[in-house]
Each structure stands twice: as structure tokens, then as C-alpha cells.
Amino acid sequence: MKRLIFFILIVVLFLLGACDDTKVKLTEVKMQDLVVPDNFNYEMNNQIDVNLQGAWRLPVYIKTTGGNLLFKAQMNPASGINTKLILPNTIKEVVVEYQTFAETINVSGGNLDFNFRAEQ
Amino acid sequence: MNKVLLIVTFSLISFALFAQGTIAVWGSPHNQVARNVPEGDDFIDIAAGNKYGVALRADGSVVTWGQANQLVNNSPAGNDFVAISAGDQHAVALKNDGTVVAWGSNSYGQLEVPTNSDIAKVASGIYHSVALRTNGELVAWGNNSNGQCDVPSGTFIDVAAGNTFSLGIASSGEIVAWGQGWNNELNVPSGNDFVQVSAKFLHAIARRSNGSIVAWGNNTENLNAPTTGNYIDLEAGWQGNVAIRDDGELVAWANLWVLRTIPEWVQELDIVKVSGGDAFFLGLTGEFGESDADSDGVADSMDSYPDDPLRAYNLSYPLESATGWGTLAYEDLWPQKGDYDLNDLVLDYKISLVLDAEMKVKDIQGDFMLRAVGASKLNAFAIEFPFPTSNIDIPNSTLGVGDGSEYSMPVIEAGTNSILKVISSTADFVNVPGNGVYWNTQMEQPYFDPIPISFEITLIEALDQTTLPFWGFWNPYLMVDRIDGHEVHLPGYPPTVLANEELFGEEDDTTNPEMNRYYKTASNLPWALDLPIHWKYPIEMKEISQAYYRFAPWAESGGTIYQDWYDLGTGDLNLDFIYDR
Numbered sequence: 001m002k003r004l005i006f007f008i009l010i011v012v013l014f015l016l017g018a019c020d021d022t023k024v025k026l027t028e029v030k031m032q033d034l035v036v037p038d039n040f041n042y043e044m045n046n047q048i049d050v051n052l053q054g055a056w057r058l059p060v061y062i063k064t065t066g067g068n069l070l071f072k073a074q075m076n077p078a079s080g081i082n083t084k085l086i087l088p089n090t091i092k093e094v095v096v097e098y099q100t101f102a103e104t105i106n107v108s109g110g111n112l113d114f115n116f117r118a119e120q
Numbered sequence: 121m122n123k124v125l126l127i128v129t130f131s132l133i134s135f136a137l138f139a140q141g142t143i144a145v146w147g148s149p150h151n152q153v154a155r156n157v158p159e160g161d162d163f164i165d166i167a168a169g170n171k172y173g174v175a176l177r178a179d180g181s182v183v184t185w186g187q188a189n190q191l192v193n194n195s196p197a198g199n200d201f202v203a204i205s206a207g208d209q210h211a212v213a214l215k216n217d218g219t220v221v222a223w224g225s226n227s228y229g230q231l232e233v234p235t236n237s238d239i240a241k242v243a244s245g246i247y248h249s250v251a252l253r254t255n256g257e258l259v260a261w262g263n264n265s266n267g268q269c270d271v272p273s274g275t276f277i278d279v280a281a282g283n284t285f286s287l288g289i290a291s292s293g294e295i296v297a298w299g300q301g302w303n304n305e306l307n308v309p310s311g312n313d314f315v316q317v318s319a320k321f322l323h324a325i326a327r328r329s330n331g332s333i334v335a336w337g338n339n340t341e342n343l344n345a346p347t348t349g350n351y352i353d354l355e356a357g358w359q360g361n362v363a364i365r366d367d368g369e370l371v372a373w374a375n376l377w378v379l380r381t382i383p384e385w386v387q388e389l390d391i392v393k394v395s396g397g398d399a400f401f402l403g404l405t406g407e408f409g410e411s412d413a414d415s416d417g418v419a420d421s422m423d424s425y426p427d428d429p430l431r432a433y434n435l436s437y438p439l440e441s442a443t444g445w446g447t448l449a450y451e452d453l454w455p456q457k458g459d460y461d462l463n464d465l466v467l468d469y470k471i472s473l474v475l476d477a478e479m480k481v482k483d484i485q486g487d488f489m490l491r492a493v494g495a496s497k498l499n500a501f502a503i504e505f506p507f508p509t510s511n512i513d514i515p516n517s518t519l520g521v522g523d524g525s526e527y528s529m530p531v532i533e534a535g536t537n538s539i540l541k542v543i544s545s546t547a548d549f550v551n552v553p554g555n556g557v558y559w560n561t562q563m564e565q566p567y568f569d570p571i572p573i574s575f576e577i578t579l580i581e582a583l584d585q586t587t588l589p590f591w592g593f594w595n596p597y598l599m600v601d602r603i604d605g606h607e608v609h610l611p612g613y614p615p616t617v618l619a620n621e622e623l624f625g626e627e628d629d630t631t632n633p634e635m636n637r638y639y640k641t642a643s644n645l646p647w648a649l650d651l652p653i654h655w656k657y658p659i660e661m662k663e664i665s666q667a668y669y670r671f672a673p674w675a676e677s678g679g680t681i682y683q684d685w686y687d688l689g690t691g692d693l694n695l696d697f698i699y700d701r
Contacts, residue, residue: 026669026692031460034665036644037678041612044679044686045438045446045652047592055159057142058405059385059422070439073432073479074422077159083479084585084592086437088652089683097385100145100154100400117159 045086048107053080054098054116061097062112065104070094075116085112140164140178141405146386147360148378149400152187166404167244168357168397169206174213175402176204182213184223191224206397207244207281210262214242220251228263245281246321252279256291268299280356282319282337287326289314295326303338320356320396325363327354333363341375357396362403364394372401388421416477425474430582431482433475438652445470445489447655450598451647452495454608454639455629458647460663463561463699465499465546465598466492468570468654473593480582481593488542489570492699493550494561494660500599501543502532504616505577506589509538513578520575523549529575535617542573545602549573560699561660567701598648609639611646651686659699667697 052060054075062071062085073081075098087094092108098116105114142161145154150171158175165176172186174195182204184195191211203214210224210231218237222230228247236259241252248262248269256275264270266284276288276296285299285306293312301307303322316327323337331350335343342361349371354363360374362382370382370391376399392406411420414429425431438446445468451458452465467488474483486503493499509531520529520542527548532539543549549571550559557565583593591613600606605620614633615624624631628641639647649664658667665672669692670685684690688698 028666029672036675040678057161
């Protein structure tokens with residue numbers, strides 16, 4: 001039994017060591033050595049075009065998935081809510097709360113579109 | 121009797137006194153209830169039933185919605201309704217001629233309404249209804265298997281109906297109960313000061329003239345009525361109860377946990393009437409009556425500027441920053457490559473927009489913190505805005521404030537755009553350049569507190585966000601050695617029309633406006649960065665890629681990996697090369 005446990009321990013340690021070797025170890029690089037794509041403009045923010053539609057003149061909350069409030073406004077049933085949000089690129093999704101609804105919407109494409117009307 | 125008539129008449133009129141509003145629903149409603157809440161802000165009464173709702177519009181029409189098709193499909197037509205009530209599978213409405221109509225299930229005779237034309241109020245129970253006549257007497261119909269329709273004689277000022285029981289407030293102010301009370305429904309509280317009663321299924325609640333609430337019936341959480349506060353309205357539901365306190369706050373107590381907490385968004389509303397259904401509540405806002413003080417269409421409860429029709433909302437950048445600040449970092453040798461420490465000028469920024477009800481920008485407030493000047497030149501900093509100088513309301517703008525004192529920020533016309541010179545010279549705030557020591561870029565040198573600089577621009581005509589150029593509402597740039605036209609912009613951001621075009625493509629720069637290529641080297645390296653956080657920049661003469669190891673793979677991937685490269689928490693960095701004070 002002891003041999004078996006010892007053998008398993010060795011295998012586990014070996015596998016752990018192998019995993020560690022696969023991790024990319026980053027180090028400093030000289031700027032002159034960088035190869036950056038032509039169309040990259042170093043954007044760290046994402047300008048989001050917001051277009052939310054709803055039937056009820058009630059508050060709309062745009063929050064992070066962690067619950068932090070980004071913006072709130074009152075729904076205009078005639079024109080909706082149309083504005084722009086600038087979010088860090090690290091934020092891929094936001095939650096839009098309206099009436100009893102809470103929709104998680106992907107914004108990485110630069111748009112926050114949702115229609116809360118009944119026909120949706 | 122005159123007192124009774126007066127009160128009953130007031131009860132009728134009070135519905136008309138409610139401001140017209142929008143219906144809010146919360147709790148755990150059936151999807152058909154939540155999804156199909158009727159559109160509009162002209163409602164004056166609401167009633168919540170079992171998986172359905174009923175609402176009364178200001179024009180006297182009734183709308184029914186939800187999962188109960190027998191009710192939804194038979195909602196009565198007409199424009200002469202003044203009040204409504206919702207039972208389990210039937211609903212009733214009072215017409216302005218004092219008659220009552222009912223629709224939905226008739227399994228217990230719920231639809232066989234009396235012929236009286238003097239009804240002042242009606243209350244629906246589970247399978248029966250009770251009505252209050254203008255003379256104060258009562259009439260009931262529907263399921264009477266437990267005597268719940270055997271109304272007592274006398275005069276009353278309010279009525280309510282549960283499952284096997286009914287309730288009335290006698291003109292003496294006492295509560296009277298009849299029917300069957302297996303769950304203590306008939307054990308009414310004593311006193312002669314009751315002004316409102318409500319019941320649903322197995323329990324009831326009532327309000328005294330001093331605003332306090334008492335509950336009785338089935339011994340569940342539904343009986344945990346608030347013991348403090350004064351209340352102006354209440355309503356019992358199947359699994360929960362809700363009341364409006366005299367300060368406007370809603371208070372709920374319930375069997376069902378989801379009904380025990382009033383959502384924040386509901387509390388922010390100006391709710392003037394509530395109703396309790398099956399696992400959900402309805403609220404009627406009064407926000408489009410007297411509570412939109414500036415008449416801009418945004419209710420005062422949602423309006424950050426309730427007395428200003430030109431302003432409604434606040435929107436700040438950067439959003440979701442732990443500190444609320446972003447960072448602009450510049451190199452100042454353009455069109456020559458710099459040393460890439462990105463600390464020749466470092467400014468924290470926070471842009472706050474004030475929007476009107478149509479989401480147009482009315483005010484722009486810029487707050488900056490001058491954090492580092494790792495330059496031997498005396499540079500300037502300016503912002504291009506996408507509106508003409510003629511649209512700036514100069515007398516009502518603050519241009520500007522620097523280090524706590526008035527600081528003149530010139531406004532310059534640039535074609536159809538405006539330029540605000542935020543910092544005319546770093547020497548206005550920093551005296552170090554020229555003596556061989558940089559400012560807040562060398563750990564071995566003294567640290568200086570950041571210097572606050574701010575402005576506030578008010579626009580004459582609000583800026584439509586849908587007409588903004590691709591670079592948005594601001595285009596910040598450094599002016600090398602304070603020379604007009606010697607502009608260093610963020611990569612991809614265009615120069616202003618005042619930029620010296622002769623510098624484009626010189627030295628290491630490859631700016632080519634015809635190709636929409638701006639402020640990058642041949643190998644696509646930048647002269648400036650805009651970071652969404654309060655960023656810790658590199659120390660003097662250390663390249664950003666030496667300080668932050670994730671920067672290089674991030675840039676080479678076109679920004680698809682290591683998007684948090686600037687975060688000190690990543691671990692992939694050299695803290696010795698970062699100015700961390």
C-alpha cells in the first residue's frame with residue numbers, strides 16, 4: 001500500500017511540474033522589438049452605443065455583472081434610451097434591469113441593444 | 121349617515137385624484153404578467169389577481185393581462201369605469217353609473233352581479249365579491265358556501281373579501297367579519313378607529329386612523345405587519361402584503377421571501393397605489409402628475425436635476441473604475457520616437473457629462489490630476505471638442521480652475537470644432553523642468569502631490585450624441601513645447617485642423633490623414649495611451665514593456681489577450697520600474 005501511495009504521489013508531483021512548465025513566463029521586451037498589427041490603436045476602452053427600448057416609463061439600470069451601477073435613466077417609450085457608454089475592454093457583459101427583467105447582454109461588439117417590449 | 125356618505129363619496133373621488141402613472145410589477149410574477157404589463161402612463165388604478173392583473177386608464181377603460189385567458193380575453197369594453205378589483209379567477213369593475221360588471225370564471229356565480237346602481241366600492245375575494253353602496257349598506261355575491269356573502273346590516277365605510285370570509289369597517293370605525301374563520305380570519309382586532317381594510321385568501325390587514333397596521337388570520341409571516349411607522353395605504357396579497365408609509369417608502373411583509381424586499385428601483389419611484397397578487401405586487405406611479413417639477417418628461421425620482429428642464433442625468437467616464445479616474449500618458453518627442461516611459465506628461469482624468477431628457481450633452485465637466493512631468497520641455501495640454509466655440513455658453517462656463525485657483529483656459533476655434541487649452545504650460549504648475557530633475561518620475565527624488573485642474577463647459581445647444589465623430593466627444597492631446605500645431609494625439613485620433621501638417625510622416629512618425637493613420641510609428645508604436653484606471657506609470661527611462669510584461673503580448677495580439685496588462689495585480693511586471701507612490 002505504501003508503495004502504491006508513494007507511486008501515486010510521484011505521478012501527481014510529476015504532472016504538477018509539467019503543468020507549471022506549460023505556463024508562459026513573461027519577461028521584459030524592448031519596444032523596438034514589438035510587432036504590432038497595423039490596425040491596432042491601443043484601445044483600452046470600448047465605446048458602447050446604447051439602444052434600449054421598452055414600453056413602460058420606468059427606470060432602467062445598466063450594471064456590471066458584479067452589480068456595480070454604470071448608468072440609470074428613465075425609459076422613454078417613444079424613443080427608448082439612446083446614449084453612449086465608455087467601458088474598459090475588460091468588461092464583456094453588462095446587466096440591464098427593467099421592471100422585473102434583468103438581461104445580461106454582451107457588449108464586446110460595441111453595442112448594447114435590447115427591446116423589452118412584449119413582442120420580443 | 122351624512123358622515124358615511126361623505127366618506128364613501130370621497131372613496132370614489134379618491135381614485136380620480138391619483139396622478140396618472142405607469143404600472144410597476146415586482147416579486148415573482150408569472151411571465152405573462154411580467155412581460156405583458158400594459159404600456160402607458162395614464163393609469164389611475166390597479167388590481168393584482170392570480171397570475172393576472174387589471175388596470176384602469178384615465179379615459180375610463182379597463183385592461184386585463186396575464187396568464188388567465190378567461191379573464192384576459194373577456195376584459196369589458198367601455199370608457200365609463202371608475203374602480204376595479206381582482207379575485208382569484210374573476211375580476212370586477214365599477215362603472216360611473218354605480219353599477220358593477222364582472223368577468224372571468226363564473227364557477228361560483230362570481231359574475232352574477234347585483235342590479236344595484238348605487239355601488240361606491242367593490243372588493244373581490246377568492247370566489248366571491250362584496251360591494252359597498254353609497255348609503256353605506258353592503259351587498260355580496262358569488263360563493264356563499266361559508267356564509268361569506270351573508271352581509272350584516274348596518275352602514276360601513278370599507279369592505280374586503282378573503283376566501284371563506286368577508287370584512288367591513290362599520291361607520292363606528294369597528295371591523296366586522298362574517299363567513300367562516302378556520303384560520304382565525306374572524307378574530308378581528310378591537311377598536312373603533314379603523315379606516316381601511318384589505319384581505320386575501322386566509323388573512324387580513326387593516327389600518328387605524330393613526331396610521332398603524334394590524335394583521336390577523338392564518339398564522340404565517342403574513343401577520344408580521346410593521347409595528348412602527350404611519351401608513352397611508354395598504355394591500356394584502358396571497359403570499360405577501362405591502363403598505364405605503366407616510367414618507368413615501370414601501371414596506372412589505374410576506375410568506376414568500378421574494379416579496380419581503382422592495383427592490384431599489386421600486387423604492388425610487390413615487391408609488392401612490394399598491395396591489396398584492398399571487399407572488400407579485402403591482403405599484404402605480406404618480407410620477408407624471410405633480411412629481412415632474414420641471415416638466416421634462418423625467419420623473420423627479422429619476423431626475424438628477426428635478427427643477428431644471430435642460431438637465432436630467434449624469435454620466436461619468438471612465439465607468440467602472442475602482443478609483444473613478446482614468447489616465448492619459450504621453451511621450452513628447454513626436455515625431456521622433458521617445459524613450460517609451462510614457463511619463464513625459466501623466467494626467468488622471470474624470471469626465472462628467474450632464475445629459476438632458478433626450479440624452480443630449482448639456483454640460484461637460486473635466487477633472488484632472490497632474491501627476492507626472494518627466495520632460496525637459498515645457499509642454500501644454502489641450503482638448504478638441506466636436507462643437508463650435510459659438511456653442512459654448514462662456515458666461516455660464518468655468519474655464520478653469522488650477523491648483524485651487526482661477527486658471528485661464530483659452531478657447532480656440534478649430535474649424536467647426538473647439539479647442540480648450542487646459543494647461544497652457546506645465547511650468548504654470550511645475551517648476552522642476554530645467555534643473556535636471558523630473559517631476560514625480562524618479563523614485564529617488566521627492567514626491568509631489570498631484571495638482572487638481574478642472575473646467576466646466578456649458579453648451580448653448582445640447583450636443584446630440586448620435587452626431588459625434590468616431591473619436592467621440594473629446595480628443596485630448598499634448599502640445600510639444602507649447603507650440604501651436606505641434607500636436608501629439610492618442611494613436612488613431614486625428615489631428616486638429618490647426619496641426620502642422622508638415623510634421624506628418626517626419627522622423628519616426630507615419631501619420632497619413634488620407635489613410636486615416638494617426639500618430640504611430642512604422643512598427644505601429646504609439647506616443648500616447650488612454651488607460652481606464654488610475655495607472656502607475658513607469659519610472660524615468662524605463663520602457664513600458666520593461667515595467668509591464670503583459671504590454672508587449674497585448675499589443676502584438678492587437679489587444680485580444682492580456683487586456684488587464686496595466687493592472688498591478690497581474691504579477692507580470694517589474695515593480696522596480698514602476699513609479700508606485
